[in-house]
Amino acid sequence: MTAIDPIIDQITAALEPHGLVPRGGFVFGPDDDAPRLSHGAAACSVVLVGHFGSSIWPPFTQWRQSHRDQPDPLDTWSKEVLTDVAGAVGGQAVFPSDKPYMPFQQWAKRAEGLSASPLGLLIHPEYGLWQAFRGALLFDRIIRFAPHPSNNHPCDSCVEKPCLHTCPVDAFDGTGFAVDRCRSYLARPEGALCMGGGCLARLACPVGQEHAYMPDQQRFHMAAFAHG
Ligand code: B12
Numbered sequence: 001m002t003a004i005d006p007i008i009d010q011i012t013a014a015l016e017p018h019g020l021v022p023r024g025g026f027v028f029g030p031d032d033d034a035p036r037l038s039h040g041a042a043a044c045s046v047v048l049v050g051h052f053g054s055s056i057w058p059p060f061t062q063w064r065q066s067h068r069d070q071p072d073p074l075d076t077w078s079k080e081v082l083t084d085v086a087g088a089v090g091g092q093a094v095f096p097s098d099k100p101y102m103p104f105q106q107w108a109k110r111a112e113g114l115s116a117s118p119l120g121l122l123i124h125p126e127y128g129l130w131q132a133f134r135g136a137l138l139f140d141r142i143i144r145f146a147p148h149p150s151n152n153h154p155c156d157s158c159v160e161k162p163c164l165h166t167c168p169v170d171a172f173d174g175t176g177f178a179v180d181r182c183r184s185y186l187a188r189p190e191g192a193l194c195m196g197g198g199c200l201a202r203l204a205c206p207v208g209q210e211h212a213y214m215p216d217q218q219r220f221h222m223a224a225f226a227h228g
Contacts, residue, residue, distance in 0.1 A: 019059050021051065162205070
């Protein structure tokens with residue numbers, strides 16, 4: 001068996017103070033539209049970076065105290081942190097919020113073997129919908145990754161699918177997300193419950209409920225989505 005690349009330990013250590021973790025990765029194949037590195041060549045490997053549950057919230061909240069009027073604070077924080085980490089490990093950081101959008105969810109399916117929930121969000125067998133990606137590190141060399149576990153898709157055995165029956169305006173039908181209907185509801189007084197406590201459809205998912213974001217983080221994401 002091939003040993004895992006030592007750079008994964010370096011990345012793990014560099015991310016740890018920020019509540020972030022490497023979330024697998026892969027080597028681009030000849031048929032992939034691999035992103036270009038700053039020197040023009042196509043990237044060879046990618047390591048995804050993200051978080052489970054509220055692990056980023058304490059370090060991010062602390063950073064925010066000295067960056068009070070920062071627009072898009074979570075994206076800005078992610079860029080600050082990951083640009084530094086990339087520099088330290090010889091990679092180049094890319095971000096989910098930057099256009100043209102990189103296919104983060106497709107990458108995550110390959111890197112961690114995750115599948116999409118009926119809400120469109122990828123679901124993790126342990127952390128459910130309470131996880132996301134803050135960036136990815138591109139490298140110009142082959143990185144040896146541990147094979148990801150063959151994750152069962154938790155939604156396959158979920159008969160009730162409460163995520164599809166909880167939204168007060170039926171914004172999710174299992175095939176798409178009625179973004180405008182959701183946003184206009186959030187703007188009305190009736191939307192206060194979602195705005196204050198988080199997306200009811202996401203909260204209805206039985207998987208990984210103990211990892212649901214803390215209330216402050218729920219409100220932050222709802223506000224970012226509602227006004228985005
Ligand atoms: C544009 C976008 C949106 C748009 C979607 C518009 C649309 N119908 O396409 C809007 C603004 C609605 C949106 C909302 C949310 N999003 Co969004 N979004 C993106 C973004 C920036 C680009 C998507 C894209 O076009 N990618 C390019 C294509 C080529 O890549 P892809 O991997 O093939 O894209 C997949 C997605 O587009 C997906 N998709 C299509 N429609 C929708 C709708 C939703 C709601 C989601 C989540 C995904 C999704 O299907 C594609 C095939 O797998 C991605 C980041 C990224 N770079 O991918 C985040 C991303 C998909 N979003 C994410 C999240 C978390 C959300 C929110 C939950 C934000 C929040 N409030 O916390 C909400 C969901 C609403 C809710 N109920 O709370 C996460 C998903 C993480 C995960 N576990 O899978 C991502 C990866 C960002 C991140 N930092 O991790 N989002």
